[in-house]
Amino acid sequence: MKKRSLTALLLGCLxxxxxxxxxxxxxEPASNMAKGNLGLRLMASSMKEAVGSEYNxxxxxxxxxxxxxxxxxxxxxxxxxxxxxxxxxGGSLYAKYKFLNNDxxxxxxxxxxxxxxxxxxxxIHQQEINLIGHNTGFELGMxxxxxxxxxxxxxxxxxxQAANNGSKYEFPSSESNKxxxxxxxxxxxxxxxxxxxxxxxxxxxxxxxxxxxxxxNGKSYLDIAPxxxxxxxxxxxxxxxxxxxxxxxxxxxxPNGLVLKLEYNFFNVY
Amino acid sequence: xxxxxxxxxxxxxxxxANAQITSVHLQASGLxxxxxxxxxxxxxxxxxxVASIKPNVEKATYDISFKTGADVSLAEIxxxxxxxxxxxxxxxxxxNAASATNVSxxxxxxxxxxxxxxxxxxxxxATEQTxxxxxxxxxxxKEFKKFKLKNKALGVxxxxxxxxx
Numbered sequence: 001m002k003k004r005s006l007t008a009l010l011l012g013c014l015x016x017x018x019x020x021x022x023x024x025x026x027x028e029p030a031s032n033m034a035k036g037n038l039g040l041r042l043m044a045s046s047m048k049e050a051v052g053s054e055y056n057x058x059x060x061x062x063x064x065x066x067x068x069x070x071x072x073x074x075x076x077x078x079x080x081x082x083x084x085x086x087x088x089x090g091g092s093l094y095a096k097y098k099f100l101n102n103d104x105x106x107x108x109x110x111x112x113x114x115x116x117x118x119x120x121x122x123x124i125h126q127q128e129i130n131l132i133g134h135n136t137g138f139e140l141g142m143x144x145x146x147x148x149x150x151x152x153x154x155x156x157x158x159x160x161q162a163a164n165n166g167s168k169y170e171f172p173s174s175e176s177n178k179x180x181x182x183x184x185x186x187x188x189x190x191x192x193x194x195x196x197x198x199x200x201x202x203x204x205x206x207x208x209x210x211x212x213x214x215x216x217n218g219k220s221y222l223d224i225a226p227x228x229x230x231x232x233x234x235x236x237x238x239x240x241x242x243x244x245x246x247x248x249x250x251x252x253x254x255p256n257g258l259v260l261k262l263e264y265n266f267f268n269v270y
Numbered sequence: 271x272x273x274x275x276x277x278x279x280x281x282x283x284x285x286x287a288n289a290q291i292t293s294v295h296l297q298a299s300g301l302x303x304x305x306x307x308x309x310x311x312x313x314x315x316x317x318x319x320v321a322s323i324k325p326n327v328e329k330a331t332y333d334i335s336f337k338t339g340a341d342v343s344l345a346e347i348x349x350x351x352x353x354x355x356x357x358x359x360x361x362x363x364x365x366n367a368a369s370a371t372n373v374s375x376x377x378x379x380x381x382x383x384x385x386x387x388x389x390x391x392x393x394x395x396a397t398e399q400t401x402x403x404x405x406x407x408x409x410x411x412k413e414f415k416k417f418k419l420k421n422k423a424l425g426v427x428x429x430x431x432x433x434x435x
Contacts, residue, residue: 023305034309034354069355103300103357104410106330149302189302195327198308234308265305267312 022145022152025227025241025261026208027183029154030110030145032098033066038269040064047243047257056082056254058133065269070098078120078133090120090165092131111144114158121166127219127250128212129162129179135171137162139181156183160212176216184209202231210243214250221248223255237263291342291363291380292398294334298351299359299410301330306356313354317346330359341381345427348407359410362435364400377432384429388420402435 022029033039041062046055062076074094079086093116100111116139118131129135141158162177164170171177191203206227213220227241239261248255298310307327314323314332319340324333336342348358370378377386388404403409404417405424421431 023303032355034313036353037309037312066355069353098355101300101357102411103359104412105297105299105359106302108300147300147302195304195307197327198304198325200304202304231303231305234304237305267309268316 022147022154022185022187023204023229023231023237024154024185024187024206024208025229025239025259026210026225026243027154027156027185028096028112028114028143029152029185030096030098030100030112030143031108032069032072032096032112033064033265034267035066035068036268036270037066038064038266039263040266041261041263043259043261045257045259047254049254050252050256055257056080057086058082059086060133072096076132078118080122080133082122082125089122089133090118090136092116092118106147106149108147109144111142113140113142115140119166121168123169124165124171126253127175127214128221128252128255129160129177129214131160131162135162136165137177141181143183150189152185152187154183154185154187157181176214176219178215180213180215182209182211182213198234202229202234204229204231206241208241219250221250221252221255222246225259227259235265237261237265239263290336290339290369291344291365292336293364294332294336294342294344294347295360295362296332296334296347296351296358297360298330298332298356300356306354309354310351310356313350314347317343317350319343319346343427344383344403344408344430352407357410358408360402360413361408362400362402364398367397367399382428384424385432386422386424386429387433388417388422388431389433400435401432404431404433 041064043060045058048055059079060076062074064072064074066072076092077088078090079088096112096114098110098112102109116131119136120134131137131139137160139158139160141156143154143156145154158181160179160181162171185206185208187204187206189202189204192200208225210225211222223243223245225241225243227239230238241259243257243259245255301307304327307325307330311323311325314320319336319342321335321337344363351358365380370380372379404421406414
């Protein structure tokens with residue numbers, strides 16, 4: 001009952017006021033971490049299979065580091081129980097370079113270019129190309145983020161190309177291994193109304209639109225993902241999101257489900 | 271003899287200790303979240319001459335005090351904000367008048383740094399005088415436009431354009 005009231009309250013806030021700031025759950029903003037800061041992240045997702053009643057559970061531990069004020073890198077591992085018990089199926093290396101930075105008091109407009117290389121040794125089981133825990137391949141893209149006081153807007157576009165998953169699972173030649181990926185994210189800082197210190201818990205509400213078009217066959221999907229985020233002691237982040245397919249004409253194994261993300265930031269590590 | 275030497279040394283040291291920027295008030299731009307705010311504070315705390323920082327999270331301002339006798343570099347303070355991923359919207363600093371050298375109507379020198387007054391004549395520096403840096407990177411783009419033509423091209427991190435604050 002308590003859970004239900006909490007969910008209702010959070011959803012209520014979302015519809016009443018909109019969403020949170022720019023530390024989105026499914027997309028990265030154009031902003032970077034501070035130079036020398038280290039972030040530890042754990043993402044857990046439980047996605048319901050489209051056919052049957054099984055759930056695919058994924059874990060993604062991730063290390064993030066601010067090389068300088070323009071460049072940051074992420075290193076992640078993909079663990080999943082989709083086939084058997086939990087096994088490490090792959091990993092990814094991600095880098096983002098901020099090339100435009102216009103700051104003003106309580107606002108900014110920033111743009112960044114990013115690249116990702118992922119590897120995965122799991123079986124290829126869907127038409128969707130997913131470089132977070134499913135496909136081997138690379139992604140190159142750009143994103144732009146506007147912060148306006150308590151609001152943040154971010155948009156991204158990237159080119160994705162999948163390859164064979166190890167030597168065991170070839171990418172089917174009949175399927176499209178190239179895709180464009182689009183994202184649109186909105187966020188709003190809900191609490192505190194006014195800051196008095198670093199100890200206050202921040203509540204952010206966000207909603208993201210995530211879409212993909214496969215280039216060879218024109219198939220596409222569009223998902224919506226509302227989320228709630230808490231920032232504790234200005235160091236720790238807890239995100240809870242629900243990803244829901246709005247539209248799709250491609251084969252996707254498990255598009256809908258819950259995502260929980262925990263993050264802790266260490267300042268001035270190096 | 272030793273005593274005299276000791277007292278001379280103490281006098282010199284206390285003079286050097288006075289020869290300082292006594293405090294800095296800065297406002298950062300490009301942020302509204304407390305996590306970002308803390309990143310800037312942590313980056314400023316790394317500077318060897320910083321003694322303490324009083325942040326105002328709501329306004330993104332920081333009141334910085336310095337270690338006695340340490341050489342304060344305004345350029346390093348600005349860079350610390352940039353390294354955290356943000357910008358300086360305003361930087362005001364207070365100097366102890368007794369410590370300034372080469373004081374002229376156009377400015378003064380302090381600990382090897384020179385300060386050029388852009389828009390007002392300086393008859394004399396008050397005991398505690400506050401100035402604002404008008405160089406690019408020390409102001410929001412909007413504010414910088416007001417000083418762009420008045421600023422001298424100094425081009426080194428050891429010289430700053432300033433105005434009375």
